[in-house]
Amino acid sequence: MKGLLVIGVILGGTVSATAQYALSPLPPLTPTACEAGLAPLAQFQALPAIADTGECVAADVVLLSGIALPDRTKVAVVPPATLRCTMAAQLVRWVREDVFPAMQVMAGSAIRRLDELGSFDCRTQNHIPGARTSEHGLANAFDVGGFRLADGRVLALTDVKTAKTWREVLRGSACARFTTVLGPGSDAYHEEHIHLDLAERHNGYRICQWEVREPVVEAKPLELQSKQAVAKIGEPVPLPRPRPISAAEPVKLKSKNAARGSVE
Numbered sequence: 552m553k554g555l556l557v558i559g560v561i562l563g564g565t566v567s568a569t570a571q572y573a574l575s576p577l578p579p580l581t582p583t584a585c586e587a588g589l590a591p592l593a594q595f596q597a598l599p600a601i602a603d604t605g606e607c608v609a610a611d612v613v614l615l616s617g618i619a620l621p622d623r624t625k626v627a628v629v630p631p632a633t634l635r636c637t638m639a640a641q642l643v644r645w646v647r648e649d650v651f652p653a654m655q656v657m658a659g660s661a662i663r664r665l666d667e668l669g670s671f672d673c674r675t676q677n678h679i680p681g682a683r684t685s686e687h688g689l690a691n692a693f694d695v696g697g698f699r700l701a702d703g704r705v706l707a708l709t710d711v712k713t714a715k716t717w718r719e720v721l722r723g724s725a726c727a728r729f730t731t732v733l734g735p736g737s738d739a740y741h742e743e744h745i746h747l748d749l750a751e752r753h754n755g756y757r758i759c760q761w762e763v764r765e766p767v768v769e770a771k772p773l774e775l776q777s778k779q780a781v782a783k784i785g786e787p788v789p790l791p792r793p794r795p796i797s798a799a800e801p802v803k804l805k806s807k808n809a810a811r812g813s814v815e
């Protein structure tokens with residue numbers, strides 16, 4: 552560990568979170584039960600346990616770089632994610648069993664890439680000083696940007712231009728798989744990605760806060776609206792066309808009473 556830190560300082564003074572907290576010298580030689588179960592379904596590498604002196608700890612950690620799909624193609628995880636094996640396995644199941652078949656039906660295309668915007672990071676919740684250790688600090692969280700489809704389309708999960716049905720279906724399956732799902736509408740930190748984790752809470756309490764939004768329809772500027780209103784006020788009011796007098800319909804002369812508005 553000291554060696555890693557020294558190298559980081561020499562190379563520019565910064566050390567990645569993974570290098571700082573990957574303390575154990577070697578990953579375990581024997582695969583854990585989780586890793587053995589994950590092996591046929593994903594491409595990954597076992598990592599040393601995370602054992603910071605503070606609160607960032609995790610055993611059975613893997614670097615997940617690919618997910619094998621049932622049709623024998625692969626989804627690349629870009630960049631590879633540092634996760635405890637149980638979280639990696641749940642992510643793999645979500646992609647294989649929920650996202651892949653749903654996109655086959657809805658988009659008619661396979662998925663090729665999962666865009667990762669955050670995995671292990673030894674920090675507090677939302678980087679707020681004094682807050683609790685984030686599930687990211689326990690290697691128990693994954694931030695999703697979106698998916699790339701085989702036909703080149705991008706499925707950005709927080710982009711209102713992505714089909715609303717697709718986002719709704721993926722929200723439903725994510726909230727069934729993970730105990731915490733945070734996206735737009737949860738707080739200001741989750742407007743542009745979806746946070747997934749497997750935090751354990753009392754009585755199995757779960758959080759599913761992801762508002763699937765509609766595109767915003769732009770209103771006309773107020774100044775323009777008022778100018779148009781003024782122009783209408785100044786215009787002459789068009790009168791109805793006079794009814795043509797038909798030769799077949801003799802003009803009835805009104806009686807004096809009728810002219811005065813009385814009834815004969």
Ligand SMILES: [Zn+2]
Nearest residue numbers: 692693694746
């Ligand atoms: Zn997150």
